[in-house]
Amino acid sequence: MPTIENRGIASVIVDPDKCIADKGCRVCIDVCPTDILVLDPAQGKVRMAYDECWYCLPCEHDCPTKAIRVEIPYLLR
Amino acid sequence: MSTKELTVDILVIGGGTAGPIAAIKAKAKAPHLKVLLLDKANVKRAGAIAEGMDSVNNAVIPGHATPEQYVKEITIANDGIVNQAAINAYAVRSHDMIRELDSWGVKFEKDETGDYAVKKVHHLGAYVLPMPEGYNVKKVIFKQLRKQGVAVSNRLTTTRLLVGNDGRIAGAMALDSRSGEFVVIRAKAVVLCTGAAGRLGLPSSGYLFGTYENPTNAGDGYSMAYHAGAELSGLECFQINPLIKDYNGPACAYVTGPFGGYTVNAKGERFIKSDYWSGQMMLEFWRELEGGNGPVFLKLDHLADETVTKIENVLHITERPTRGLFHAGRGTDYRNDLVEMHISEIGLCGGHSASGVWVDEHARTTVPGLYAAGDLCNVAHNYMLGAMVFGQIAGEDAVDFIADKELPEVDEAVVAAERERIFAPLLREEGIPPTQIEYKLRRMVNDYLQPPKVTRKMLIGLQRFAEIRADLEHIKANNPHELMRAMEVHAILDCAELAAAASLYRTESRWGLYHYRTDYPERNDADWFHFVEVRKGADGRPECFKRPVPPYLYPIDADERDAYDQLRVDDSVAA
Numbered sequence: 001m002p003t004i005e006n007r008g009i010a011s012v013i014v015d016p017d018k019c020i021a022d023k024g025c026r027v028c029i030d031v032c033p034t035d036i037l038v039l040d041p042a043q044g045k046v047r048m049a050y051d052e053c054w055y056c057l058p059c060e061h062d063c064p065t066k067a068i069r070v071e072i073p074y075l076l077r
Numbered sequence: 078m079s080t081k082e083l084t085v086d087i088l089v090i091g092g093g094t095a096g097p098i099a100a101i102k103a104k105a106k107a108p109h110l111k112v113l114l115l116d117k118a119n120v121k122r123a124g125a126i127a128e129g130m131d132s133v134n135n136a137v138i139p140g141h142a143t144p145e146q147y148v149k150e151i152t153i154a155n156d157g158i159v160n161q162a163a164i165n166a167y168a169v170r171s172h173d174m175i176r177e178l179d180s181w182g183v184k185f186e187k188d189e190t191g192d193y194a195v196k197k198v199h200h201l202g203a204y205v206l207p208m209p210e211g212y213n214v215k216k217v218i219f220k221q222l223r224k225q226g227v228a229v230s231n232r233l234t235t236t237r238l239l240v241g242n243d244g245r246i247a248g249a250m251a252l253d254s255r256s257g258e259f260v261v262i263r264a265k266a267v268v269l270c271t272g273a274a275g276r277l278g279l280p281s282s283g284y285l286f287g288t289y290e291n292p293t294n295a296g297d298g299y300s301m302a303y304h305a306g307a308e309l310s311g312l313e314c315f316q317i318n319p320l321i322k323d324y325n326g327p328a329c330a331y332v333t334g335p336f337g338g339y340t341v342n343a344k345g346e347r348f349i350k351s352d353y354w355s356g357q358m359m360l361e362f363w364r365e366l367e368g369g370n371g372p373v374f375l376k377l378d379h380l381a382d383e384t385v386t387k388i389e390n391v392l393h394i395t396e397r398p399t400r401g402l403f404h405a406g407r408g409t410d411y412r413n414d415l416v417e418m419h420i421s422e423i424g425l426c427g428g429h430s431a432s433g434v435w436v437d438e439h440a441r442t443t444v445p446g447l448y449a450a451g452d453l454c455n456v457a458h459n460y461m462l463g464a465m466v467f468g469q470i471a472g473e474d475a476v477d478f479i480a481d482k483e484l485p486e487v488d489e490a491v492v493a494a495e496r497e498r499i500f501a502p503l504l505r506e507e508g509i510p511p512t513q514i515e516y517k518l519r520r521m522v523n524d525y526l527q528p529p530k531v532t533r534k535m536l537i538g539l540q541r542f543a544e545i546r547a548d549l550e551h552i553k554a555n556n557p558h559e560l561m562r563a564m565e566v567h568a569i570l571d572c573a574e575l576a577a578a579a580s581l582y583r584t585e586s587r588w589g590l591y592h593y594r595t596d597y598p599e600r601n602d603a604d605w606f607h608f609v610e611v612r613k614g615a616d617g618r619p620e621c622f623k624r625p626v627p628p629y630l631y632p633i634d635a636d637e638r639d640a641y642d643q644l645r646v647d648d649s650v651a652a
């Protein structure tokens with residue numbers, strides 16, 4: 001049963017200059033109800049890993065450096 | 078894939094709205110007990126109220142409403158099929174819960190005299206208490222959890238309940254969606270608060286997570302209660318909401334109504350008398366959309382600028398704060414533009430309609446020691462405050478239930494089998510991604526279960542669901558996150574089959590659009606003035622049966638009975 005990868009645009013956007021995940025911050029990863037934010041180990045920054053966002057905003061509101069911007073997922077815009 | 082074992086006295090599953098209150102109240106009543114609150118997400122920001130709430134939809138506050146008025150209103154709104162004792166159990170505790178939340182720091186709107194500023198949105202009485210600064214409700218409750226010393230565990234997706242050899246509840250089994258650990262929790266009582274089945278239908282946007290409900294609420298609780306042998310009730314009384322089209326969140330008429338906003342058709346005319354969400358209102362909404370008078374809009378463009386600003390300060394800040402972003406993206410300004418509305422996908426929810434695990438006025442399910450509260454239980458139209466009050470009732474009753482009881486014995490083979498079931502999608506070499514199966518399943522739910530319900534369509538739907546069940550043998554997860562999604566698909570499929578079974582069983586129409594059957598278009602009280610219940614039969618398949626409606630505490634007069642059937646502004650216009 002071979003599979004293919006699907007591509008899609010990320011609707012949760014993290015500003016790498018502001019994100020302090022490399023200093024140990026995990027706030028957004030912790031609060032996201034659908035658990036779709038992950039630490040990119042190579043960059044030391046957070047990124048959206050799954051297209052499963054409820055555009056609910058705890059990540060954006062709780063981020064201490066205002067590094068996150070949530071957009072409405074493309075299919076809904 | 079290691080296994081972790083925990084033992085507690087009371088296990089509360091679901092840390093959204095009902096769950097935290099259940100845990101707080103159990104611990105407050107019996108501080109020596111071990112109370113564990115666990116959630117699939119993070120309790121701090123989990124559930125429907127993560128970003129606050131626009132209003133209390135059902136406040137029963139002396140001077141504005143009595144428990145009797147409220148119970149009668151919900152009885153009429155739910156076409157008579159209610160256990161009034163359960164609704165009354167909420168109503169008599171409603172005011173105390175508001176006062177307690179107030180004392181904890183939750184902000185409710187008050188008038189100049191300091192009285193709660195209750196508004197009339199329902200068809201008959203006044204029960205809506207605005208919360209323009211309600212965004213802090215979750216933080217306030219979290220503080221109380223800490224204060225009471227409730228143990229909290231996050232990122233645990235419960236997959237099955239454990240039933241003891243003596244038939245009592247014995248705990249639950251869960252998957253840690255971060256570490257991939259299998260967790261077995263033994264308990265003497267379990268309070269299930271996992272919310273609605275919010276990922277049942279597919280939103281018309283096609284986006285799996287663009288649901289009305291918090292999508293963490295996939296229907297796991299319905300499935301778990303069913304497999305534990307509990308009775309489920311009213312699963313044919315679907316949840317269908319009028320929502321902002323595509324955004325799929327509330328507009329919300331309860332906020333805007335008191336300011337002068339209302340719902341109109343394409344001609345700009347009002348067609349429903351009350352914007353309170355009921356099946357009867359949804360039927361009129363659907364008729365308008367389908368009968369050539371659509372689209373349907375929320376109208377605010379006639380309001381003064383400062384009034385609109387006030388509305389924006391609620392709608393764009395609490396509950397679903399991305400509403401403003403959505404409107405900005407489409408250039409919609411309430412001052413000049415109507416907001417296009419639509420009908421949501423179907424879901425199961427006690428809190429909005431009446432589809433849930435059967436509980437009595439003590440929040441007890443039919444399995445000893447198992448409680449249900451919040452959207453998961455069948456107490457009609459209970460909403461946020463009802464979730465909290467039933468959490469309280471469950472938590473306090475559970476303390477009494479476990480007194481002098483030992484942990485029940487369990488069959489270790491059941492634990493081993495669940496472990497195998499959970500990890501199969503991870504161990505499989507290759508297969509179908511969970512999201513692909515979920516998409517197809519939920520699209521089929523739309524095609525075959527979305528009202529108006531047609532017998533033949535529902536029968537075909539059941540066939541498709543059976544085929545998808547066979548596909549579950551090939552579901553492939555690559556990591557613990559996808560494994561959580563795979564287990565959710567199992568639960569969604571259970572919910573789809575149970576909803577179809579209950580819908581087929583009730584051969585009449587009731588609750589407006591929620592159970593509108595074209596083959597049986599009339600309400601038939603002679604045969605169907607009953608609850609429709611479903612439980613797991615001896616053959617492992619859903620078994621439906623009738624449960625009588627308990628005698629009313631507050632009788633309904635013949636002239637009040639049909640009040641919710643007269644919601645159309647001008648009956649001659651009905652399609």
Ligand SMILES: Cc1cc2nc3c(=O)[nH]c(=O)nc-3n(C[C@H](O)[C@H](O)[C@H](O)COP(=O)(O)OP(=O)(O)OC[C@H]3O[C@@H](n4cnc5c(N)ncnc54)[C@H](O)[C@@H]3O)c2cc1C
Pocket residue numbers: 090091092093094095096115116117118123124125126130131132133134135233234235236270271272273289290291293294295297298326327396397428429450451452453459460461462464
């Ligand atoms: C968008 C929206 C707007 C609303 N507006 C209002 C309003 O203005 N006024 C009002 O009174 N009511 C409103 N409601 C209804 C009200 O919010 C709900 O009735 C109430 O919050 C339900 O509480 P709950 O505890 O049952 O569910 P939730 O608060 O959703 O909690 C359920 C919890 O269970 C967890 N969970 C799910 N599955 C599992 C599992 N398998 N294992 C572990 N944990 C699990 C979830 O992560 C979640 O935290 C609204 C609801 C929504 C969705």
Ligand code: SF4
Pocket residue numbers: 014018019020021025026027028029046062063064065066067068
């Ligand atoms: S909360 Fe903000 S700073 Fe912290 S990890 Fe997330 S994006 Fe980075």
Ligand code: SF4
Pocket residue numbers: 012031032033034035036037052053054055056057058059060070
């Ligand atoms: S908006 Fe909500 S679902 Fe989306 S990433 Fe942020 S917290 Fe997670």
